[in-house]
Amino acid sequence: MPTKQDYTTQEDVLLVKSAKKGDMLAFEELVARHRDKIYARAFSMMRNEDEALDLSQEAWVKAWQRLVQFQGDSSFATWMTRITINLCLDQLRKNKRHRAESIEVLNEESGGVERQMPVVNVNPTEGLERTEVRKRIDEALGKLSEEHRTVLILHEFEDLEYKEIAKRMSCSIGTVMSRLFYARRKMAVLLAGFKRDELQ
């Protein structure tokens, strides 16, 4: 009978193979390896610690139940992240149904103030430590609307194409392109704002 220790040296592929046969210890090792990444993705989309924890836990339970469907076309981590993203998108849709759409959000969808914003010509992250860049990006992402943030995460962090994003977000490619455009413009302004604050 293998012990927990034996699994730490095994590759994901082998762990998945064992887990598919019902080996819980192998699955536990997979959870231990990827839990931070999965939680981080859930948090980046939900911006709420409790929801991110619940959703990442749900994602792992779902993964165990659907493990037989994992064919290894992508890495296990990518497959897990996709499950998490889908759960987060479902949750965001549920949350949205419970609150009225404000005029501000509707404006953001179609560009709103970003239409009038002057182009940012200087790179506001230049010369910053990587940790600081990451912190600022996360802060800026937190200031975007859910739709803008989601589309940026899916495109820039998950490398999904417009078509794939549209499918996952249940909207048209045109909407994805528009949201991505205004999300980027707003990010530029927010990052420039942080830089200005720093200089002052």
Next chain:
Amino acid sequence: MNDETKIKLQAYLDGELSRRDARGISELLTTDNEAQSLLGELQMVKSALHGNELELKLPETREFFWSKIQREIERSVKEEPTRVPAFAWWKPAYVRYVGGMAAACALLMISFIAFNNEGPRKFVPGEIEGNGEMGSITYHSNADGMTVVYLFDREPGKVVDSEPN
């Protein structure tokens, strides 16, 4: 620059434009300063985000987080209704039905063989007697050594009983 061109500019940056549209945007960029600036800004954001996602740690210990997942998995297994494979639901009925049919066929075969061993039998009609007053019909067959009496309620068609002799 109109909105459509701006969106196309972004698609050009993301490599999602058709070859023809990409050529059009390339040409625009050689002459249009506004397009160049906008592309620069979009490019800056794209580069800034690339590989710069904040790394977070799950705020629970490995053991505690796993225990919650394990509990959920076990609970879902218990709650899951017993799934019978699609082919299995009719299996017991099928076995009973086929079994019964097979037994009947076997009996029929045995009877047939037994009858055939006695050789062909001639059909000998029996005698039928009716008694309207008594309300009975009697069938007698010497060949089978059998007498059957049907009793009825004088009204024809109402058979009351039958009794082998």
